[in-house]
Amino acid sequence: MGCGVSKSGHFHKHSGKALRAAVLIQRWYRQYVARTEMRRRYTWNIFQSIEYSGEQAQIKLYNFLGYLMDNFTPSSNERNLISHIFRENEVCQDAEWERYFCYNNIEVPEIYSGPHLTFPLTANQAVGLVEAFRNKKQLHSRYVLQLLMETWKRLRMLPNINRISTCHSKEIAICGDLHGQLEDLLLIFYKNGMPSLEKPYVFNGDFVDRGKDSIEILLILFSFMLVYPGDVYLNRGNHEDHIVNLRYGFTKEVLTKYRMHGKRILKLLQKIFSWLPLATVIDQKVLVLHGGISDSTDLGILARVDRHNYVSALRPPKKRHHVATGISIDSDTDEDLGFSNKIGQRRASLVYPKPLGTRDCFHNRSLQDLTDRIKANTEDELEIRRKKQSLLNSAVSKPEKDSMSVSSESLNSDNTKEEWKQILDLLWSDPMSQDGCVPNEVRGGGCYWGPNVTEDFLNRHSLQLIIRSHECKEDGYEFCHNRKVLTLFSASNYYDVGSNRGAYVKLGPDLVPYLIQYQASSMTRELTVRQSVGQTERSALKVLREQLFAHKSDLICAFKKFDRGNTGHVSLNDWASAVESVMHLNLPWRMLRCQLVTCKTSDGMIDYQDWFNELAIKGPNTDHIDQSLLETLYRHRSTLETIFRIVDTDNSGFITIEDFRQTWKLLSVYLKMEITEEAISDLAVTIDSNQDGSIDIDEFMEAFRLTDKKSRLERGRSMFMGTTTDLTKLEGNPNI
Amino acid sequence: MLFLCGQRHSVARQHSNNGAVMAESSQSAETNLTDVQNDIKAAFKPFDYQANNTVDVREIGTIIYSLGCFPSQADLHDFIAEVEEDHTGYVHLDRFLPAMTKVLVENKFPPIPEDLLLQAFEVLDKEKKGYLEPEELIKYMTQEGEPFTQMEVDEMLTALADREKNLIYYKDLTSQLTIDPDMKGYPKR
Numbered sequence: 001m002g003c004g005v006s007k008s009g010h011f012h013k014h015s016g017k018a019l020r021a022a023v024l025i026q027r028w029y030r031q032y033v034a035r036t037e038m039r040r041r042y043t044w045n046i047f048q049s050i051e052y053s054g055e056q057a058q059i060k061l062y063n064f065l066g067y068l069m070d071n072f073t074p075s076s077n078e079r080n081l082i083s084h085i086f087r088e089n090e091v092c093q094d095a096e097w098e099r100y101f102c103y104n105n106i107e108v109p110e111i112y113s114g115p116h117l118t119f120p121l122t123a124n125q126a127v128g129l130v131e132a133f134r135n136k137k138q139l140h141s142r143y144v145l146q147l148l149m150e151t152w153k154r155l156r157m158l159p160n161i162n163r164i165s166t167c168h169s170k171e172i173a174i175c176g177d178l179h180g181q182l183e184d185l186l187l188i189f190y191k192n193g194m195p196s197l198e199k200p201y202v203f204n205g206d207f208v209d210r211g212k213d214s215i216e217i218l219l220i221l222f223s224f225m226l227v228y229p230g231d232v233y234l235n236r237g238n239h240e241d242h243i244v245n246l247r248y249g250f251t252k253e254v255l256t257k258y259r260m261h262g263k264r265i266l267k268l269l270q271k272i273f274s275w276l277p278l279a280t281v282i283d284q285k286v287l288v289l290h291g292g293i294s295d296s297t298d299l300g301i302l303a304r305v306d307r308h309n310y311v312s313a314l315r316p317p318k319k320r321h322h323v324a325t326g327i328s329i330d331s332d333t334d335e336d337l338g339f340s341n342k343i344g345q346r347r348a349s350l351v352y353p354k355p356l357g358t359r360d361c362f363h364n365r366s367l368q369d370l371t372d373r374i375k376a377n378t379e380d381e382l383e384i385r386r387k388k389q390s391l392l393n394s395a396v397s398k399p400e401k402d403s404m405s406v407s408s409e410s411l412n413s414d415n416t417k418e419e420w421k422q423i424l425d426l427l428w429s430d431p432m433s434q435d436g437c438v439p440n441e442v443r444g445g446g447c448y449w450g451p452n453v454t455e456d457f458l459n460r461h462s463l464q465l466i467i468r469s470h471e472c473k474e475d476g477y478e479f480c481h482n483r484k485v486l487t488l489f490s491a492s493n494y495y496d497v498g499s500n501r502g503a504y505v506k507l508g509p510d511l512v513p514y515l516i517q518y519q520a521s522s523m524t525r526e527l528t529v530r531q532s533v534g535q536t537e538r539s540a541l542k543v544l545r546e547q548l549f550a551h552k553s554d555l556i557c558a559f560k561k562f563d564r565g566n567t568g569h570v571s572l573n574d575w576a577s578a579v580e581s582v583m584h585l586n587l588p589w590r591m592l593r594c595q596l597v598t599c600k601t602s603d604g605m606i607d608y609q610d611w612f613n614e615l616a617i618k619g620p621n622t623d624h625i626d627q628s629l630l631e632t633l634y635r636h637r638s639t640l641e642t643i644f645r646i647v648d649t650d651n652s653g654f655i656t657i658e659d660f661r662q663t664w665k666l667l668s669v670y671l672k673m674e675i676t677e678e679a680i681s682d683l684a685v686t687i688d689s690n691q692d693g694s695i696d697i698d699e700f701m702e703a704f705r706l707t708d709k710k711s712r713l714e715r716g717r718s719m720f721m722g723t724t725t726d727l728t729k730l731e732g733n734p735n736i
Numbered sequence: 737m738l739f740l741c742g743q744r745h746s747v748a749r750q751h752s753n754n755g756a757v758m759a760e761s762s763q764s765a766e767t768n769l770t771d772v773q774n775d776i777k778a779a780f781k782p783f784d785y786q787a788n789n790t791v792d793v794r795e796i797g798t799i800i801y802s803l804g805c806f807p808s809q810a811d812l813h814d815f816i817a818e819v820e821e822d823h824t825g826y827v828h829l830d831r832f833l834p835a836m837t838k839v840l841v842e843n844k845f846p847p848i849p850e851d852l853l854l855q856a857f858e859v860l861d862k863e864k865k866g867y868l869e870p871e872e873l874i875k876y877m878t879q880e881g882e883p884f885t886q887m888e889v890d891e892m893l894t895a896l897a898d899r900e901k902n903l904i905y906y907k908d909l910t911s912q913l914t915i916d917p918d919m920k921g922y923p924k925r
Contacts, residue, residue: 021856022880027806028853029892032913034801041782433786573774590778591802 040533042591044474046540047495049585050547051472052442054638058247059444061639062314064670065646100268103145106261117143119150126223127194133216134186141261144219148268151222154229155275160307161299162233162280164200171508174202174288176469176477176488177237180211180250183520184492184502185220191516192504195224195232202280204469204488205237205290205427209248211491215257218269236276237290238427238445238470242266243312247642255653263650274308278426281463285511288467292429292485293457294447295437297422305419313427314445430471431480431487451481458484465513467505476503476517492519496539541595545615547583548596550634552612553627554582559608569605629679632671637701643667644697654694657684769837776836779803780829789829793820796827803836805845809882815839850914857906868904870897 108116114137115128129139139147166172173192178185195201203221208214225232238244245251245266254269255262279289279302287299428446432438435450458464466485472494478487492502498519506514548555558578562570570578575597576589589596597606598614633640647663648655655663661680668675684695779799783791791799796819797812807815819831839845860876861868870893877884877892884892897904 017859018876019880021859022876023808023882024848024853024856025860026877026882026884027808028848028913029888030797031801031806033888033891034798037798038779038782038802045782434788573770576774576778588778588781590775591782 036533038591039537042588043533043537043540044495044499045587046544046585046592047499048472049587050543051495053585054247056442056444057636057639058244058642059314061642061670062243063444100264103142103149106140106142106145108140108142112140114138114140115143116140117147119146121147121150121223121226123196123227126220126227129223130186130189130194130220133182133213133220138257139216139219141258141265144215144258144265145261145268147219147222147226148265148272150226152268152272152275154226155272155277156308158275158277159303160278160305161303162277163284164202164233164280165283166507166509166511170198170200171506171514172200172202172282173504173506174204174467174488175504176204176490176502177206177472178203178211178217179206179239179491179494180208180214180217180253181491181494181520182211182213182216184490184518185217187492187502187518187520188490188504191518192506195228197228197231200228200231200233202233202282202288203235204288204467205235205276206239206469207234207237208250209239209245210494212249212253214250214253215265233280234276235280235288235290236273236278236427238313240273240276241312241314242270242273243314246645247638251645270311271308274311276307278302278307278423282507283509283511285463286465286467286507287461287463289426290468291425291427291446291470292431292449292468293453293466294421294425294429294449295453295456296418297425297457299461301419302422302426305423307423310420310423313424428470431468431485433480451484454481454484464511467513472500473503474500476501477505477515486513496536498533499536537595541592544587544592545596546634547585548579549612549615550631551582553631555579556608556612558582563608568609569607571605575606575608628673629675629683632667632673636667636671639670640667641697641701644700648697653697655697657693657695660684660695769841772837772840773833775803776833776840777829780832784829790821790826791832793825793827796832799832800836800839800845803840804847805839806847807845811845850910853913854907854910857910861906866905866907867898868906870902870904873904 115125115132117125117129117139132139164172173188175185175188193199201224207217207221211217221232221234225234239248239250242251251266254266258265279287279299281287281299425446428440428443430440430443430446430448431454432448432450435452437447437449437453440446440448454466458466464484467488468485469488469490471487471489472491473487473489476489476492479485480487486505488503488505489500490502490504492500494500494502501517501519503515503517506516508514555578558581559570559575560566562574562578572590572593576593579589580586596615597611643663643666644655647659661677661684664675664680664683779802780789780791783795783799785791793816796816797807800807800812800815815835816827819827819835821828821831857868858864860872874889874893877889878886893904896909
């Protein structure tokens with residue numbers, strides 16, 4: 001009966017009752033814990049779904065732009081609008097680059113209070129840099145350029161795959177994704193010590209994007225790498241890529257913090273990213289790389305590629321013989337001389353389903369004519385937007401080969417294609433639990449690889465463990481594939497305060513991974529589990545409600561299909577089906593129903609019009625703007641902003657009204673919707689308040705932000721809107 | 737047909753449990769069954785990490801609880817024995833769905849009304865202080881009934897004890913344990 005120790009007769013008398021009482025309380029408490037756990041789980045689902053569908057959207061956008069590139073006539077306006085993002089950093093004389101890096105004319109004014117750097121860099125200076133950033137100082141652009149130059153010189157000397165050892169009983173610390181979260185890096189340094197001869201480190205990619213201190217993290221990592229070249233190693237991640245940076249905030253961060261020299265810094269970083277090594281091998285037994293592997297990954301090939309040709313992993317490099325010696329790296333000059341046509345001809349993308357033939361067919365077409373063609377294609381792409389569970393079909397290698405061979409460029413060699421796939425897989429793949437290897441269509445790049453592929457790969461290369469990052473994990477790390485693959489994620493509170501811990505790993509000569517977890521932000525430590533789950537959950541639900549609101553028209557349409565009698569009500573079942581059919585987020589809507597639908601319903605039916613009111617999302621004052629256009633704006637916010645930034649060729653933060661119109665036309669094709677000239681003018685007018693013919697991108701995005709009437713003080717970032725909104729804006733500080 | 741409560745009079749008090757099924761007497765029994773099954777699938781899904789309709793057996797308790805049921809530990813053991821795939825450590829939806837449907841339809845693990853929970857605390861609070869000291873609660877939770885593990889106890893104290901005074905004011909807690917104030921709550925009948 002479990003009476004336990006009966007200290008007093010008093011207790012004994014009530015023991016029967018006390019027993020029952022205890023059971024009751026225990027059962028209730030367990031139930032309470034279970035509910036909290038359920039909420040934590042689906043909150044996670046929400047964030048992850050939205051994150052991945054954002055990545056997918058990015059790749060689709062990129063593919064679409066590439067498609068347009070292949071099919072526009074050389075001199076068309078539309079092409080010029082976007083051509084520059086496909087232009088490579090040509091392989092130029094080193095002198096050219098050194099000139100570009102030139103920092104000598106940049107004066108550092110007296111009043112600058114940040115750190116001063118002298119080269120060669122010393123350990124003290126690197127440590128000083130960390131302290132300065134901790135104290136919210138910013139490094140002057142002169143020193144930034146100098147530092148980048150030294151970094152570039154060093155990176156060029158490194159092989160694609162670094163081989164290091166834990167000799168002298170040194171324990172190597174390995175860190176995963178940091179994503180601009182300086183607090184986490186500082187926490188790691190605090191717990192483990194700063195990099196030094198005794199404290200070697202490997203940083204496994206994704207240093208930038210999403211967080212607000214990406215550039216600071218880069219500067220710190222580069223500094224330590226320069227000071228301790230034998231003890232600090234950097235691997236490239238899929239976010240060390242300027243195309244990705246356009247969407248996920250790094251580009252914006254640099255341009256905001258460095259108004260005068262930001263553009264140059266970004267261009268140089270493009271080059272530096274391409275020179276980052278691809279992987280690190282420890283003691284010939286442990287492989288550290290960012291994304292993962294595929295069934296065709298071959299370290300031999302990877303060791304031999306010219307990695308710097310892959311400025312962005314999202315496309316294969318151009319052929320070398322296209323390079324004319326007279327071409328300068330200054331993009332402005334290029335455009336004037338009309339070189340843009342010859343340079344950067346796009347190859348077929350790996351995950352692009354059905355290429356639509358060669359350039360010749362579309363010889364004379366403009367945007368409008370392409371509408372039908374593109375409609376069909378986007379349809380195909382939308383079909384493909386499925387999640388992991390439908391991966392159980394076999395068509396793997398075939399479609400890839402097809403798309404590559406039908407490529408419009410006859411200049412592609414098989415070598416280039418193969419190399420490109422190796423790099424893409426390395427940076428973008430994710431592990432799965434089923435055997436096999438299939439294209440990663442959730443992200444849009446790389447593969448999903450199974451335990452048998454891991455087994456095979458490790459045997460072939462005589463390795464025993466793969467350490468990778470790329471995926472956020474609640475505990476900061478996760479083993480899979482029989483503990484042969486370790487995922488390591490070092491950005492804590494990634495989705496929101498309290499969402500996850502970060503972790504780093506220590507590896508000694510025994511090569512047994514020793515994991516350390518942490519969570520930045522003192523706030524989380526004080527919250528109870530329930531409170532922190534509640535907070536993250538509120539955040540997730542807020543994002544979800546905004547997404548639902550942004551799809552209002554489609555949702556109403558879907559509801560009406562179930563509501564034949566036009567009563568304005570649907571059942572819970574129908575509500576859930578309708579919502580999933582529109583949102584494609586594969587979430588447990590019935591579970592979320594309590595949180596999302598609170599209007600009292602009689603006999604279990606939901607009044608859907610009422611529901612939208614209840615979502616309580618407030619749009620800006622936009623009565624004069626077409627409703628469906630508004631929804632497009634809300635829904636495709638990130639895509640829109642990305643396109644604007646692409647069109648803003650000189651990275652000024654402004655685009656002309658004319659370009660603004662062109663952009664919308666582009667979008668109308670991509671999104672398959674009609675947008676009238678008038679509607680576009682209405683939009684432009686809303687923003688261009690000083691009538692000077694140009695539009696401030698940031699202002700535009702802010703003007704059309706959705707706000708949640710009920711939201712409390714927002715502690716997290718609205719990163720799912722694709723921009724880092726809490727950037728500390730230095731109001732055009734000319735001294736930096 | 738009511739799925740959750742053994743006694744009609746306590747229906748009014750049952751407002752928590754996200755995803756819990758409340759049947760509508762106006763609808764047909766068939767629709768109710770679909771509802772039940774859809775709820776079960778929705779509760780299953782967040783734990784199906786590999787998207788192959790299986791969950792780790794250790795999550796089954798959580799799933800059952802969040803469907804509004806209150807099984808005892810013994811009940812759970814029996815249920816799991818029924819549905820687990822031959823000691824693999826996994827449970828497949830194909831076996832879980834019918835078993836769980838039966839549980840809900842037959843109301844096998846009925847919930848405990850909130851007022852009883854309050855009474856339970858009062859029983860333990862022999863001196864009628866209005867609160868419990870951690871040591872008292874620990875003693876009962878680890879020695880009586882279906883004992884908690886050390887970890888469960890530690891978590892419980894962190895979650896329920898008043899920060900400053902380190903006492904458990906159970907009157908405030910009962911509502912917290914039954915309806916989560918962060919949740920909008922299920923529409924009452």
